[in-house]
Amino acid sequence: MPHVVTQSCCSDGSCVLACPVNCIHPAPGEPGFATAEMLWVDADACVDCGACVTACPVDAILPHTKLNHAQLPFLSLNAEYFDAFPHADRTPLALVHEQRRLDRSGPxxxxxxxxxxxxxxxxxxxxxxxxxxxxxxxxxxxxxxxxxxxxxxxxxxxxxxxxxxxxxxxxxxxxxxxxxxxxxxxxxxxxxxxxxxxxxxxxxxSDKTLGVPGDDLPGSISATDFVGWYNGHPDKQDLQPPLDSERVVLVGNGNVALDCARILALPPHVLETTDIADGPLAALRNSKVREVVVLGRRGPAQAAFTVPELVGLLGEDELNVVVDLGDLTDAQAFGGGSQKERLIEELRHRPVDPALRTIVLRFAAAPTKLVGTDCVSAVDVGRTRLVKHKDGSVSATSTGETEVLETGLVLRAVGYHxxxxxxxxxxxxxxxxxxxxxxxxxxxxxxxxxxxxxxxxxxxxxxxxxxxxxxxxxxxxxxxxxxxxxxxxxxxxxxxxxxxxxVDLAGWLAIDAEERRRGEAQGRPRVKITDVAESMRIAAEATLPRVARLRRGLPI
Known part of the structure; x- marks a missing residue:
């Protein structure tokens, strides 16, 4: 296979337009393009010209010879797509449509x-x-x-x-x-x-609540706020999530939950090469967290994780991943044979290094109560069983059995509103x-x-x-x-x-340049400026006339 897409689609469509042989699917105009997790390259049609590599705005397409170990699963996943959705009988699409022009002149x-x-x-x-x-x-x-x-x-x-x-x-x-x-x-x-x-x-x-007793205790935080905190959102820098217990419990098993789990479990030296905000980076350096438990009410087949996120987790060598199926049998958990199920099953058999932090993907489990007085100290977790309905949908019902997980931090990642x-x-x-x-x-x-x-x-x-x-x-x-x-x-x-x-465009470009300058000094993509007043000051100084800049001792 000459080329492979290695991450979620940005829907720019440039790679599809650049391809001279219509080998990237689903393409604009085909079913599923706008909602596809991934685009796939047809190995039988690809002529290895590299036009898609140049066109991709996020550097997501690579020759198969340049895939690293973590990206290798995309080879087999790509082949499986065309086994399920062959395109040999499809004629090339008229991808470049005539630009619409307005009937009325405006402006x-x-x-x-x-x-x-x-x-x-x-x-x-x-x-x-x-x-x-x-x-x-x-x-x-x-x-x-x-x-x-x-x-x-x-x-x-x-x-x-x-x-x-x-x-x-x-x-x-x-x-x-x-x-x-x-x-x-x-x-x-x-x-x-x-x-x-x-x-x-x-x-x-906003975010959705868990709807269980104790959800409003200190130490129960929305993943929305936590993501904003580590990503440098100015509104979230006072969050101060408690990281002084060995376990964090994450409720919800979508991509946001996986993001939060990785940030908590990755060693600081990995995060130090990213654009994570300075304050959160300092807090994570001192974190005592050793285990992050990700709770999902149903089974692996119903998890909201996307395939690219799971492939990325498979490639993480700096943390452990443990799969806990609860009371589910292998047939219940992996009977569908989907890509998602197989990736989770592969994660299940990964060796565990006791020196590394651990992410536990726990299925058939849901919180029933958050325990604590002044703050969260534990979560009552109830076991669930899967119920398959006539329409093919699967729901989870409680078995009545519960256990207690001690923790000082609960992150809810159960959706936005x-x-x-x-x-x-x-x-x-x-x-x-x-x-x-x-x-x-x-x-x-x-x-x-x-x-x-x-x-x-x-x-x-x-x-x-x-x-x-x-x-x-x-x-x-x-x-x-x-x-x-x-x-x-x-x-x-x-x-x-x-x-x-x-702040106008010139002001934003000045903020962007200053963040990149600070990042370059630390070997990072950028160091985000999280203080609104400081951002506005940098923007204002950048748009000052030459004489005013000289008077203030600013560079020209």
Missing amino acids: YRVAVVGAGPAGLYAADELLKHPEIKVDVFDRLPSPHGLVRFGVAPDHQKTKRVQDLFAKIERQRGFRYFLGVEVGNHLTHDELTARYHAVLYTVGAA GLPIKDLPYDEKRGVVPNTSGRVAPGVYVAGWVKRGPNGFIGTNKSDAEETVDAILDDFDAGIIPEPVGTTAGLRSMIRHRQPGM
Whole structure:
């Protein structure tokens, strides 16, 4: 096999477009592309030209001769995909479609609220039309949302999608208003008065609770907050998770849980080469944690871990992985024979090194109570059994048996929940803004988690944003969006008056350069600046006139 994809798909699609023989699947237009965990390379069709390697924005494609030991499982997984989904009978797709052009000449102004993947992918689609200018707002002085504050620091290749975002930011017609909170420094009505369309891409800001007694005890923390803490989110740097007990219990067995477990179990020298925030790195250096137990209510086949995450865990030589099936038989746990099941079974037979920290993947188990007085001291864990229903679904019911796991820290990773956006409708049950293909009303739109709920991968936001942008363009062409009563002339000055620390693109580039400079001095990709005031100061100094910089003794 000449080439192999080695991580989750970012849905950029550049590799598919670059391939001259249509050997990368699923491709845009094929079933499953927008929701695929992975893309796969057809070994029979690949001509080993390397065009996909050059095109991939996150360096995820490698020749098979350059795979390291941890990446080797992707060879067999890739072959299995084409055994199950042969493509020999499929003709090449017409991948490069004619660029849509607007029927009405504009010009149009669009405000995007949220500078994460959904917002930037949407800006990219909008800016393909010269009639459209885009202003992107975010309450934090640093953009890129989930990629910056959600992707685990030991997944630096996944973070390479920021290089793609950098290209979007430099497009003609793009502006940043960072450190600006819509609803505080600027209202929804002020945006709709100045822009033809306002697009909200603010994500899912809250998490779900466990719903068991003791969940509110100190030492019970959401994985959302923990991820923000180690990733340098300014709002989470005061978290101070207790790391003074030998065991941590993680509830939930999706990718976020695995990320948290790895960060807790990896030795500090591994983390020291990443962009993990300085404060959390210091705390993890002094951590007494030796075991991280990841609880899953059902079995391996129903776990939410993705295949790439499990392959990555297989390749970790700096920690142990133990699989605990509880009362499940091998037939119950691995009877389906899926890729996920086989990877977990392979993890089950890995040798254990007592000198290393350990991640325990424990199935058929669920918390029934968090024990403690002033803080968490233990978790009552109930055993479950699997019940298969007529429709093929599998649920878990309690056996009534419980045991106590001593711990000083419980992390809940059981899902996210969106919060209301001021002046927009809200579906409290789903935690989303009700919409039709991203349209809330003509002139107001949503994309990302606030549109569809907290599911999918970073790349899912691209196809999601494309759908919403199509709705915006349809409304432009239909002439159903009234002309704004105001303009954006003077908007920058008005925002500066309300928020003197506002950061524009030049300011963000200065913050980015300073973080990289500090990182280079330590042999790291970057050292994140977690203090908002410091970020805004760096941004402000970067935009000072030459004379003012000289007077302050700043470099020119």
